[in-house]
Amino acid sequence: MAKHVFLTGPPGIGKTTLIQKATEALKSSGVPIDGFYTEEVREGGRRIGFDVVTLSGRRGTLSRLGSDSSTARREYRVGQYVVDLVSFEHLVLPVLRNVDLGSDTGKKVHVIDEVGKMELFSQSFIQVVRQTLTASGTTILGTIPIPKGKPLGLVEEIRSRKDVKVFNVTKENRDNILQDIVTTVQNCRK
Numbered sequence: 701m702a703k704h705v706f707l708t709g710p711p712g713i714g715k716t717t718l719i720q721k722a723t724e725a726l727k728s729s730g731v732p733i734d735g736f737y738t739e740e741v742r743e744g745g746r747r748i749g750f751d752v753v754t755l756s757g758r759r760g761t762l763s764r765l766g767s768d769s770s771t772a773r774r775e776y777r778v779g780q781y782v783v784d785l786v787s788f789e790h791l792v793l794p795v796l797r798n799v800d801l802g803s804d805t806g807k808k809v810h811v812i813d814e815v816g817k818m819e820l821f822s823q824s825f826i827q828v829v830r831q832t833l834t835a836s837g838t839t840i841l842g843t844i845p846i847p848k849g850k851p852l853g854l855v856e857e858i859r860s861r862k863d864v865k866v867f868n869v870t871k872e873n874r875d876n877i878l879q880d881i882v883t884t885v886q887n888c889r890k
Contacts, residue, residue, distance in 0.1 A: 709869035735811030812842035
């Protein structure tokens with residue numbers, strides 16, 4: 701039986717939009733929910749990076765376009781983006797560590813959008829996600845990238861877990877899949 705739900709699919713297919721819609725539907729049905737999603741940051745029509753936004757409305761930098769000049773400090777880079785690990789961990793770790801393990805009111809849902817290359821630079825994030833996956837009082841509603849290039853350890857771990865239901869989001873199904881996602885998350889909490 702599934703305990704966690706993850707969406708996967710190519711970049712820009714609508715995973716975050718589905719997560720946001722599912723979050724609203726779950727909240728309105730009284731499900732205790734917390735977590736974060738990532739949002740593109742655009743300037744003049746051009747993407748300049750990504751922010752992390754918590755469900756309580758706090759926002760911080762995940763990454764920004766980096767310069768090609770090398771700097772003295774170690775940079776975490778994904779393509780042309782420089783990851784702001786301090787900002788990411790400062791915002792996300794307290795939200796994920798706020799797992800209520802002794803709750804009788806049904807499992808709390810943790811939104812984790814996403815478990816991807818940028819986020820995986822954080823060893824603390826990896827540790828917290830693993831703890832949340834094995835905690836009895838939580839269900840994760842998250843996103844993972846489609847496999848491409850070198851496998852990402854934690855992503856493959858999540859994908860191969862027996863207690864994880866993975867929805868593959870496509871152009872064909874993204875407008876019809878929302879109710880299935882919400883129902884599956886609600887069933888995970890039982």
